[in-house]
Amino acid sequence: MIEEPYRWVEAIANRREYIEGQLAPGSPIAALGYREGILFLTLGQMRQKIFEIYDRIAMGAIGHPGDIERLRMAAIELASTEGFTRSATDVSLRRLVHYSLSPVLKSAFEQIYGPPYLARMLFAEVGERPEEDLFLRVEYDGEIATNGATYARARQDFAVLSGTQRSRELMEAFLKTQHTPDASLQATLNAALDAWSIGHMTLQATEAKELPERAVVAKYRQEQLATAGIEAALLERDVSRAIRYRSLSDTELRSLIND
Amino acid sequence: MERSPVAFDQNFSGAASDFPALLQSKGLLGPAIAPYQVVPGQQKTWQPTEATTILAFKFSGGVLVAGDRRATAGNTVVYDRADKVLEIDRHSIMAIAGVPATAWEMARVLEHSFQFFRRTQLQEMSVGGKVRALSKLLRDNFGFVMQGVGVVVPIFATYDSHPKPEARLYFYDAMGAQFEAADYAATGSGSPAVRGILYYENTWSAKPLQQLNEDEAVSIALRALDTAAESDTSTGGVDRSGKIYPLIKIVSRDGITTLPESKIAAVFKETVA
Numbered sequence: 001m002i003e004e005p006y007r008w009v010e011a012i013a014n015r016r017e018y019i020e021g022q023l024a025p026g027s028p029i030a031a032l033g034y035r036e037g038i039l040f041l042t043l044g045q046m047r048q049k050i051f052e053i054y055d056r057i058a059m060g061a062i063g064h065p066g067d068i069e070r071l072r073m074a075a076i077e078l079a080s081t082e083g084f085t086r087s088a089t090d091v092s093l094r095r096l097v098h099y100s101l102s103p104v105l106k107s108a109f110e111q112i113y114g115p116p117y118l119a120r121m122l123f124a125e126v127g128e129r130p131e132e133d134l135f136l137r138v139e140y141d142g143e144i145a146t147n148g149a150t151y152a153r154a155r156q157d158f159a160v161l162s163g164t165q166r167s168r169e170l171m172e173a174f175l176k177t178q179h180t181p182d183a184s185l186q187a188t189l190n191a192a193l194d195a196w197s198i199g200h201m202t203l204q205a206t207e208a209k210e211l212p213e214r215a216v217v218a219k220y221r222q223e224q225l226a227t228a229g230i231e232a233a234l235l236e237r238d239v240s241r242a243i244r245y246r247s248l249s250d251t252e253l254r255s256l257i258n259d
Numbered sequence: 260m261e262r263s264p265v266a267f268d269q270n271f272s273g274a275a276s277d278f279p280a281l282l283q284s285k286g287l288l289g290p291a292i293a294p295y296q297v298v299p300g301q302q303k304t305w306q307p308t309e310a311t312t313i314l315a316f317k318f319s320g321g322v323l324v325a326g327d328r329r330a331t332a333g334n335t336v337v338y339d340r341a342d343k344v345l346e347i348d349r350h351s352i353m354a355i356a357g358v359p360a361t362a363w364e365m366a367r368v369l370e371h372s373f374q375f376f377r378r379t380q381l382q383e384m385s386v387g388g389k390v391r392a393l394s395k396l397l398r399d400n401f402g403f404v405m406q407g408v409g410v411v412v413p414i415f416a417t418y419d420s421h422p423k424p425e426a427r428l429y430f431y432d433a434m435g436a437q438f439e440a441a442d443y444a445a446t447g448s449g450s451p452a453v454r455g456i457l458y459y460e461n462t463w464s465a466k467p468l469q470q471l472n473e474d475e476a477v478s479i480a481l482r483a484l485d486t487a488a489e490s491d492t493s494t495g496g497v498d499r500s501g502k503i504y505p506l507i508k509i510v511s512r513d514g515i516t517t518l519p520e521s522k523i524a525a526v527f528k529e530t531v532a
Contacts, residue, residue, distance in 0.1 A: 052378050076378045077281060084278075084371045085287055243374070 011112045019140050022118055026062030026163035028171060028199030031124045033133040033157040033181050034188040037244065038124045038235040041192040043200070043228040050233045052245035054079035055088045056126050057096070058235050060161060063119030063140070071119055075101065088242060093125035097136045097144060106142030116140055122161040126235035126244055130181035135159030157181035162199045166208060171199040174211055186256045189232075193257065197221040222259070230254075278372040279396065288368065309356035310493030311343060312449030314483055315414050315428055316457055316468045317442055318476040321511030322416040322426040324354050325480040327449075327488065328503055329495030339495060344506045348373045349514045350418040351389060356447030357411035357433075361403065365396050365411060386419040390429050390437055397435035404433050412446045416510050426510060442468050449487030449494035456483045473509070477523060478530040480507060485531060497527060 029042040029049060040050045040060050050060045053075050061068045078100050083091045101121075109116040117140055125134040135147040137159055149155040158175045162168040179191045197220045202208045212220075232248040282288035310331045315324040330341040344354045345366045353369060355362035372392055376384040384392070393415055403409030415429040415437075429437050430444035438444075442461050445453040460479055461468045471479065481497060484505050488496025497504055504523040509516045 048381065051381075054378075073379060076375065080278065080371060080375045080378075081282065081285055081287060084282065084367065 008112065012110065015109070015112065015116060016141070019116060019118055020164075023063055023120055023140075024163040025203065026120070026161075028160060028162035028167060028196050028203075029060035029062070029122055030160045030171065030175070030192045030195045030199070031058075031060065031122055031135055031158060032175070032179055032183075032188050032192050032195075033124075033126075033130050033135075034183045034185060035130070035181070035237075036185060037237045038126050038133055039185065039188050039192055039232060040124070040234075041189070041196060041230065041232045043193075043196055043224055043230055048231065050231055050247070052233070052247075053123070054083060054091050055242050056235060056244050057091070057093050057123060058233055058245055059121055059123050061119055061121040062161065062163065063117075067117045067119045068121075071101065071117060071121065074104075075123075093123055093134055093136060097123060097138055101138060102142040102144055104142075105138065105140060109141040120161055122159055124159065124235060126237055128237070128239060130157055130237075131155070133157065133181075137161055158195075160195060160199065163203050166205070167199045167202045170202050170208065170211055171195045174198050186258075189253060189256050190258050192232075193221055193225070193230075194218075197224060200224065225257070278375040279368055279392075279399075281375075282368070309410060309412050309447045311356045311447040312445070312453055312484055312487040312491065312494040312496075313343060313354040313356050313414055313447050314445040314450070314453045314457065314480060315354060315416050315430075315440075315443065316461075316476070316480075317426055317428060318468055318471040318473070320473050320476070321418065321509050322352075322428050323476045323480055323507060323509050324352050324414065324416050325484060325505050325507045326354050327484050327495040327505050328498075329493065330359060331493045334492070336495075339498065339501065339503055342506055344508050346508070346515050347389075350510060352416045352508055352510055352515060353393065354414045354416070354446075355411060356413070356450075358409050361400060361409040362411045362413065365393070365400070365413075368396060369393055385421070386417055386427055389417060390415060394431065394435040394437045397431055397433065401434055414444050414446055418510050418512055418514075420512070424512060445483075447494070449484075449491035452487045452490060453483045456486055474526055477507060477518065477526045481505065481523070481527050481531045497531070499532070 027042055027044050031038055031040045040058055042049050047065060051072055053059050075096060078096055079091045105117055108114060119140055121138045123136045127133045137145040147156040147159050158179055160168055160171040162171060175195050194217055197217050198212060201212060201220050230250045230253050232253055234246045234248060236244045236246060279288055311327060313326045315322055324344050326343040328340050329336055330338040344352060347353050347366060347370045353366050369392060373384050373389060400409055410433050412433050413431055417427050419425055419427050428440040428444055430440055430446060431437050443457040485496045488494040504520055507518045507523060
């Protein structure tokens, strides 16, 4: 099979379709940079989805728990050995993802006799100022999307991840207009909850081109908050502390929500 | 089917949660046991060289850990501002007597091990696990100790919030045996004098150590270090002319506080000098 190139392309396409199908129901995760740090947020606590990787790096992921766990362990091991042999400031998210994770994901995906990694990940590294925050979304095939400015897009102070591309694009469209990096934690939390709601309600709607009405989003958000737990974590900008990751409890956040 | 050849070099046995093992697998940590050869006909005598004084005791506000600042090599004072009381995490202190190169490396391994455990296992390492981790590092280092080049005899102080919130204090020997101290511990060449003072204070003074307030505790720590320095050349004690004071840290439920030099100086001026 592998000797015939078009078969290989076909196998890859099948594999992509299969993985996309598996990831499609994944609950969205939003990471928003704000004045005092970066907020990671998702709803529904079947499994933990937001993790500490290193002093200034956190990760959110959807996919198969076994694959997420292996990728998470690999990221922690790589960052920890780097931080130990050099120093914590030498641990770089860019290198971790570009140099270490992406090539491995790519070859696992393309070697069609072996299993691919069934995971989509969102990494963030907090900087000293909001404009130094780095967000990287890494796909199962090793593809990387950054928050940096490109020819057709201004720099973004947030990044999101969702089960479907449509849902992700709608979340991004919402945050582009509704989130600023100088926002407070409360404003950021509410923007993140709205973005999550938009992402979650459009997971099934492959045809959705427009953002849902504000009132519809608010209602959906209220319904979801009534039943689901909030999972959230901060990467704090506070330079006086080495370890910036702090998980936030559901109760801690409820008081900050605007109804 | 075989996994791709470019897989992560992970240890699937589960031992990957042990950070020193991970470092060893990547060749980033020295060999567990240094090659130790007995040369026939040559009597090897082990000379302990823990030239310093470290003390720790429990008082009403937690555990106080104090160390002098002098680092020596033989009869030479190499450095008079050495930090031998090291913070390992938010609630743990390792204070060291022994060879600084080995001790600081151990502290670094330990610090990263605790963080690595928390990140990979998604929970804090227990006090038992932390105490054991240091014990293992000491045991792995024993080959060097036998060669007379890397002896480290630490004290470990931490705050245990589970099951009963309380300060815990441990001391070790060079082979890695761990002992939990009920009230106080001391290590280093000046420790016999210090141990005498702490025993006396704890048993016959007006207040046992555990009931002292912070100022009283600091005062006793300074007096003890000053006494140790009086007869032990390797202990800096309090440098009155250079205004160099011992390093004092306190572990309590809220974490670790490093006492500012001004505070130590004030207590020293009032109750010691």
